[in-house]
Amino acid sequence: MSAFPDGPVGTWTGSVFYDGLVDDYTAIFVEDGSLSLDTKKSIGTGSWSTTGPDAFHMTVKEVFKGEQISPTGKSVAYIQIEFDARLSESGYSGTGKATVYGTDGSVVYSTAAETSARRSK
Template identity: 30%
Template sequence: MTDARLVGTWTTELVDDGRSVFGLASFSGDGGVTCYQVNAKNIGLGNWESTGPDSFNYNFHILAVSPEGQHVGEAHVFVTGEFISDDHWEGVGGGNFYSPTGELLRGHEGNKVIARKFGIDK
């Protein structure tokens, strides 16, 4: 089950330790998600699903690389959201950070996420 309201591109603000981390998230109609956050050097790819009439979950992975292009780990990000209106949702997110061998290095959760939809007005 997917909610067509989520399909499209959104600006996101993750509140992390009292500071705002901005990003973009694009949700496709088939459950795919592409995300970018200004504190990451690479995009994240993942998926999303509706969990109720006004709620959804999504996740994405970001590969981390050294300046030389060597894989140095991954971030696995997860968010639960709820629509405030058709062009505004809020939720809670977190992430786990892994070494290249899959060892959990650290993680956090419970960070507020605020999003607003943008695009071509019709």
């Protein structure tokens, strides 16, 4: 039995950690399985689904708000993220992968990422 019958439905503030960097975000999880994400650099939309008691998977495509250059010097257009996360009394945390795509649609690079968030509403 889940301690969180609605899963992650609601508004969350969190951070994602990757390659020694940290980006803060606000995420809104909707009952229909959709989600939206906002950071200083990007806006994203995606989906989430329950994967077990107090666990969920989320997929988000984030489009950059302005021109972004990768660490390799290539212009990038968007990032695709996949996370598996677990809910707890203090929020949620998870691990996953971020894949960055260039303006030509090619993969610029992929990296492991971790996230944690607290419910804000």
